[in-house]
Amino acid sequence: MMNRVTPIPEELLRVQTSPCISIYMQTSRCYPENAQDPLRFKNLVSKAESDALKSVGKRVIAPLIERLRMLQEEKDFWNHTLEGLAIFVSPDYFKVFKLQQAVNEQAYVSDVFFIKPLIRIYQMNERFQVLALTKTEVHLFEGNRYRLDEIEMDREVPKTMIEALGTEITPPHMTIASYGGVAQGSFMRHGHSSRKDEEELDEERFFRAVDHAITERHSKPSGLPLILAALPQHQSVFRSVSRNPHLLEDGIAGDPRLLETDALRELAWKVLEPQWQRKIDGLLARFEEALSKALGSDNPFYITEAALAGNVSVLLLDQQRIYPGGIDAAAGDISFSKMTPGNEHDVLEDLAITVLGKGGEVLVLPPERMPTVSGVAAIFRHE
CATH class of the missing domain: 3.30.960 (Translation, Eukaryotic Peptide Chain Release Factor Subunit 1; Chain A)
Known part of the structure; x- marks a missing residue:
């Protein structure tokens, strides 16, 4: 999901x-x-x-x-x-x-703040994060289908097992039992668990600490899908302890230390692309249904009125379409202008800012995926 x-x-x-x-x-x-x-x-x-x-x-x-x-x-x-x-x-x-x-x-x-340039950068690209995880190290990447970069993790995110557990790395638990009586001075040590069990416990505690920190410090603030790159056995353990709602079900099964960043990006996009396309397909189907029930529109003027009233749930924009001008919030209308060199004003970006500010969702799509010829489509919250 x-x-x-x-x-x-x-x-x-x-x-x-x-x-x-x-x-x-x-x-x-x-x-x-x-x-x-x-x-x-x-x-x-x-x-x-x-x-x-x-x-x-x-x-x-x-x-x-x-x-x-x-x-x-x-x-x-x-x-x-x-x-x-x-x-x-x-x-x-x-x-x-x-x-x-x-x-x-x-x-x-x-x-x-002037944030229009961020709108197309962040709402157009299918962005995601990749958590590269081994039993001893953590790295976090962020990017899209075209570029992936390692990002600096918040100081609360442990980067190694030692950093996460410190002196609490599980020592072997031993008991002392006497055989033949104390007088004979014969003692034998018995471990409650094997060294392998102890290492697995450390691994689980390490992964739980990583999951909590990544969730709170990176996933929740960004809202981005998270793809796990780890060996199959580590995938299983991490997912068993994870409470991150942004973690995708599919991941990259392999040792991330053996992957160049570009290879990691390609594998991550293979994971994300089918889900991204399904999401777009679902939104397009929702728009067609909403349009048939007068709960959607492709008319910029109607959409502007609804956006200012906080009535737009989802806004779809053509990434190549520009309407020079802006929104006149006082009049509840669109104010068009002539396109001149260096003119940064665009009605569709004003719409995006308005919808985001009212808690709606904005997606910028390539022209071939847009369901309208106007370059804009909206699903309303109600009539």
Whole structure:
């Protein structure tokens, strides 16, 4: 069973304490290309500072700029980037996204965060996580059908059995029994369980600790499907103790240490693709049924009205369709505009933000899977 995915943090969809700074930039993974990334980031921060000084003043903006300058000086951070960055900072919020695809470089200062570029990145790609597990080590990967990267795990996630159990690694339990009487001084030691039993107990405790930490620190916050890559015997033990609702029934049976990252990605996508396609098929069937009962629509104007009222359960968008303009929430209508170079305003992305903010689900589909010619389809919660 696949789970509902809203990987964009809910706090980005809520009203924030202003001012809100949003920065997007391309980055490079390798030297020497990435040597220029801090300088380009510095220029974007300077632009944000200049724009903010015009509207909110130095006293308000200075602490935010200082936090961004601190990031600029973190050399280790810039040595471990991907294809892009999205950075959001406000008086009470700071968040950095490492992106697996490039974005247009831009810096915004507003009363709300500018998250439209994240919509298509996170709602279009079939994203997932892979837990590479052995009896002694843990690694977590995240990506999609095109790219997979190891991610830094939360500090609460044990990376090794020793880190998880420490001095509590199960010692052998022994008893002392006398034979022939104490006076004879003859003693024999008897273990309650064999060494193999003790090792299996350690393994189970280790896997339970990993499962709990991954569930709480990664699966629940991201909502992403989790694919387990482990030897068959470890698959069985881990699944017997797991309480992670995002863990898929099918996994990658093999030693993950023997797999290159690209091979791991291909095997993970083979696991996920059938379920992803079944989910899309199910949503398309639901849409056709809803449409026949007046509980769905392909009309952008009707969908906008329903979205603003919180009445859209599922929104499907064509990944290649753009309607220049935006949503006028006050009027409850769409405001179209002419497409000009650098124009970032898109009605469909405004719709996506509105639906996500109201607790709905958004999926961006390739044109061949869209059930409508308008490029948008919605399933309503009720009439």
